[in-house]
Amino acid sequence: MASRKILSKLAYWYVAFTKSTLRLKVIELVPRFAEQSVYALWHGDQILPLCLNSGRQIVAMCSMSKDGEIQAGVLKDFGFIAVRGSSSKHAERALIETIRYARKGHFVAFTVDGPKGPIYKVKTGLLLVSQKLGIRLIPISAVAKNSVIFNKAWDKFKLPLPFSKTVVVYGYPIKITKEDNLEEKALIVEKELNKISEFTNKYCWSKDVKEYLSHHPKPKFIIKYKNNSEEYDKKSEEIKQKYPNAEITVTKKINFSMRKEQFDVAVGFNWFENFFLGSEFKVSEC
Numbered sequence: 001m002a003s004r005k006i007l008s009k010l011a012y013w014y015v016a017f018t019k020s021t022l023r024l025k026v027i028e029l030v031p032r033f034a035e036q037s038v039y040a041l042w043h044g045d046q047i048l049p050l051c052l053n054s055g056r057q058i059v060a061m062c063s064m065s066k067d068g069e070i071q072a073g074v075l076k077d078f079g080f081i082a083v084r085g086s087s088s089k090h091a092e093r094a095l096i097e098t099i100r101y102a103r104k105g106h107f108v109a110f111t112v113d114g115p116k117g118p119i120y121k122v123k124t125g126l127l128l129v130s131q132k133l134g135i136r137l138i139p140i141s142a143v144a145k146n147s148v149i150f151n152k153a154w155d156k157f158k159l160p161l162p163f164s165k166t167v168v169v170y171g172y173p174i175k176i177t178k179e180d181n182l183e184e185k186a187l188i189v190e191k192e193l194n195k196i197s198e199f200t201n202k203y204c205w206s207k208d209v210k211e212y213l214s215h216h217p218k219p220k221f222i223i224k225y226k227n228n229s230e231e232y233d234k235k236s237e238e239i240k241q242k243y244p245n246a247e248i249t250v251t252k253k254i255n256f257s258m259r260k261e262q263f264d265v266a267v268g269f270n271w272f273e274n275f276f277l278g279s280e281f282k283v284s285e286c
Contacts, residue, residue: 004066008073019051021162025262029218032170037107038130038137040189043114044155048142052168055079059101059108061094063115095128102133117154122190124182131176139193142168143200167204169196169217209281213243221248224268
């Protein structure tokens with residue numbers, strides 16, 4: 001018992017330190033805190049999505065195992081509400097407790113292929129909270145470019161390393177009504193999670209602007225014009241036709257507030273201006 005508490009504290013301090021050093025890029029396809037949500041994530045990717053949403057009293061389920069006890073301690077230190085239970089032990093009790101918290105307005109987070117797999121397969125039981133209470137479900141994927149991957153673990157657990165570039169995607173919400181078939185909805189959740197996970201794990205780190213943009217769920221462009229704004233309005237339309245989900249800003253000059261926007265592509269900017277913006281790519285044409 002004492003050793004597990006020590007391990008829990010060590011894990012918390014490591015994750016807290018790592019979190020403070022990350023160079024984070026956030027992609028929200030919808031505002032994640034606009035309304036109550038159930039967050040769905042893969043078991044092996046759980047560290048980043050959980051620690052990046054700390055202090056919000058989000059309810060998360062942990063297994064009854066020794067590892068689950070360590071995880072519960074870490075979650076509590078990060079300001080989560082840990083509910084103990086799994087699909088194999090105390091599942092019904094844990095689900096009832098989670099629903100009770102959700103009815104009070106708490107957000108909920110589930111590793112939808114846990115606690116023992118199979119990997120990347122969504123379990124229908126964990127969708128019940130969203131279905132019973134009519135709360136939207138948001139798929140999440142968060143990956144650090146530099147991570148230790150435990151390939152022998154069933155979930156290919158990823159341990160993010162300090163000072164790493166990190167991307168987190170909050171996907172489009174999925175509604176699960178009382179009339180929906182949970183097995184069919186599980187496949188939809190699975191598809192969406194795999195889609196954003198493919199981007200965060202692979203294409204997000206591509207140096208090819210076209211490959212990066214073709215897989216980006218919602219790329220952000222900033223276009224600078226000098227005199228003729230109509231020419232750049234036309235360019236905006238061309239980009240929108242090519243990337244329908246793109247978010248485009250057209251401006252004549254840059255300012256400090258733009259640095260927080262985390263643009264993906266800067267069009268018409270010189271090297272220094274692009275460095276100031278911190279965008280992934282500087283291009284003259286897209």
